[in-house]
Amino acid sequence: MELAINSTKTLHNEVEMPRFGLGVYKMTDKEAAVEAMATAIQAGYKAIDTATIYDNEAEVGEAVRNSGVKRDDLFITSKVWNTDQGYDETLRAFEASLKRLDFDYLDLYLTHWAIEGKYVDTYRAIQRLYDEKLVRSIGVSNHQQHHLEKILATANIPPMVNQIELHPQLTQVPLRDYCASYDIAVTSWSPLARGRLLEDPVLSEIAKTHGKTIAQIIIRWHLQSDLIVIPKSVTPSRIRENAQVFDFSLNQEEMKLIDGLNQDWRSGTHPDEIKA
Secondary structure, X not given: OOOOXXXXXXXXXXXXXXXXXXXXXXXXXHHHHXXXXXXXXXXXXXXXXXXXXXXXXXXXXXXXXXXXXXXXXXXXXXXXXXXXXXXXXXXXXXXXXXXXHOOOOEOEEEEOOOOOOOHHHHHHHHHHHHHOOOEOOEEEEOOOHHHHHHHHOOOOXXXXXXXXXXXXXXXXXXXXXXXXXXXXXXXXXXXXXXXXXXXXXXXXXXXXXXXXXHHHHHHHHHHHOOOEEOOEOOOHHHXXXXXXXXXXXXXXXXXXXXXXXOOOOOOOOOHHHOOO
């Protein structure tokens, strides 16, 4: 697979989703957030992943409008937060997100977590937004196989994306295989395991071989594993560095070595333990 910064993955509704983008979790300093997003767009990033709970949707909208890049050439994702879930509540939450972004539509809208007793109705509302052409594609985040099974039992439109914590120490192969069986694309959040892997000896050796940083090796591993990846940084130099992963490739042995680092270790909450 030839990969470039503008490479896309075709979702099951034929929408092209960028394989590489900027995550903006915890970008709460307004000025720094806009600068980071502007830097990313200038560096060739085609996607920004935000959420209501990140409290920076307005900054995403501002950065896009000031970028000089057409809105239609960028792919913007947001998510409905846990306390806003339910059918009517989700419709209202989406309207509020769109207003903060000052957009006419979103490229992707996700349920942030599977809140028991609500996530099926939440997804039903997201399907309505899709039917009304207010979102180009829809999906979920942090959904385990049993959550997906419950949604798929009644959904008119299967989720196009499942965004989950995923990195070399949490490879999530069974869930990835299940998603693949329903043509659900997987997006990796916390792709660098919040810095936990940046001194790993296996990754260090591979990085030396390619003259790259460990972070760049990990991002490349995600891309070559057919995962969509959204590394987060507010540092302009790091944002640009994270995008410099398209001038080399990992060989099969290197990919296997990285796969072998799995420990089922999570930096965040297990989806079955989340509370509203």
